């Protein structure tokens with residue numbers, strides 16, 4: 001199987017990036033409704049792995065509490081399994097890749113290049129406000145961990161966005177606006193050009 005090299009079509013992957021609280025999860029839910037993608041949040045998969053009582057659980061929990069990025073090996077395995085289990089061939093991968101190691105390892109292991117990168121651009125004060133009123137009971141949604149996550153975002157995650165920018169793959173969206181206004185812009189990005197109505 002697959003020896004001819006062209007019988008297994010690679011899935012379509014869109015990376016959804018942006019700082020903590022920029023609205024990645026919120027917009028992904030809306031994209032799923034309208035465009036038939038499967039939403040895979042790396043953070044959600046890691047939190048589910050903690051709850052499942054896996055042997056990596058304690059390590060993952062400690063890293064999330066500190067705002068650190070879990071080794072790619074762990075996260076990529078969870079993403080691959082979720083992709084297989086979905087039965088779909090179109091994925092929004094939310095909150096991944098979060099550093100250069102994530103990016104290079106995903107490419108090496110899966111050989112998948114993203115169709116594009118959806119990047120939610122939002123000022124830090126607004127992201128902080130949103131996280132502090134998110135009320136999902138997350139252990140990392142406290143001011144001390146939030147500060148650490150912002151630092152990791154600037155130092156490790158933004159360079160990944162810059163890498164894809166240099167390849168012309170970034171679709172940047174102003175994420176500071178209300179949810180529905182952000183989605184109008186997102187919708188236009190996902191709508192195939194020949195389906196856009198001319199005015």
Ligand SMILES: Nc1ncnc2c1ncn2[C@@H]1O[C@H](COP(=O)(O)OP(=O)(O)O)[C@@H](O)[C@H]1O
Pocket residue numbers: 018019020021022023024025026027130131133134135175176177178179180182
């Ligand atoms: N455009 C927006 N304006 C105001 N609040 C928002 C907006 N987008 C998301 N939120 C709220 O901000 C919080 C963080 O959003 P979320 O989608 O979880 O962000 P992320 O996944 O990027 O951390 C949630 O409580 C969400 O309801």
Ligand SMILES: Nc1ccn([C@@H]2O[C@H](COP(=O)(O)OP(=O)(O)O)[C@@H](O)[C@H]2O)c(=O)n1
Pocket residue numbers: 018019020021024025041042043044046063064065067068069070071075094095096097098102140149
């Ligand atoms: N690729 C990833 C994604 C998340 N994570 C961890 O999970 C935490 C929460 O990620 P998340 O995407 O759910 O957070 P938000 O950006 O949605 O607020 C991060 O701060 C990291 O500790 C990771 O280690 N590697």
Ligand SMILES: [Mg+2]
Pocket residue numbers: 024025041043095
């Ligand atoms: Mg999220």
